[in-house]
Amino acid sequence: MIDTIRSAKTKRLAIAALAVVGWVALMLRYLILVTVVSPELVSPEVLVRYVSFFAVQVNFLAALVLTAFAFKAGRDEWLVHPFVRSAIAVYAAAVLAIYLPALPALLALSGVQFWADLLLRYLMPSGYLLFWLFLVRKAGLRWYDPLLWLIYPLFYLAFVVIRGKMSGFYPYPFIDVGALGYSRALLNAGGIMVICVGLGALAVLIGRLSAK
Structure with missing residues (x-):
């Protein structure tokens, strides 16, 4: 019994540490955007651009989910529901898929910007996926859940395209309508959606196999 309690406490401490890494990465990325990338912009515009990045x-x-796992005991809260945790695992895997081709460019960076990007784009998504794979209860995932998980990325893309049309700012070059045109940008976005659905189907398969 004591070993079980100690094991649970160790897991929560490890997840809490990973959550801290996530909050630090978010803070570093915002400070870099304010002081290095866009120091000429007023604060509201910097904040909007900051939250415009999918990563x-x-x-x-x-x-947020890791913090809830570390400090909340309830199993019925929405933040700790398998549907929500698994959705974020799919989004984290999508972030890795998007940024892995850019890894050589990241390795050319140095200083705070290197660490911020490494934490935000690679280590945190990887850490969350490991958390989901080994610690998250996955029973109850349904085969149509990947389509429901697609709602959030679709809203995100709609927001980015509409705001980009008004401001001229697009967080990612592959959805830059101004440079690519609507047909090419929408084709790229469709490819990302297909990847998300595929990753979601894989997550449901893993969940069903682990539940057995």
Whole structure:
């Protein structure tokens, strides 16, 4: 019994540490955006651009869920429900899929920007996926859940395209309508959606196999 309690406490401490890494990564990325990338912009515009990055949003959700896991005991809260945790795992995997081709460029960076990008785009998504794989209860996931998980990325893309049309700012070059045109940008976005559905189906399969 004592060993079980100690094991549970160790797990919560480890998850709490990962949550802290996530909050630190988010803070570093915001400070870099304010002081290095866009120091000429007024504060509200910097904040909007900051939250326009999918990786930032996913890291925020992941840090929130990890914090809830570390400090909340209830199993019925929405933050600790398998559907929510698994959705964020799919989004974290999508972040890795998007940024892995850019890894050589990241290795050319140095200082705070290197660590911020490494934590935000690679280590935190990987850490969350390990958390989901080994510690998250996955029973109850349904085969149509990947389609429901797609709602959030679709809203995100709609927001980015509409705001980009008004402001001229697009967080990612592959959805830059101004540079690519609508047909090419929408084709790229469709490819990302297909990847998300595929990752979601894989998550449901893993969940069903682990439940057995």
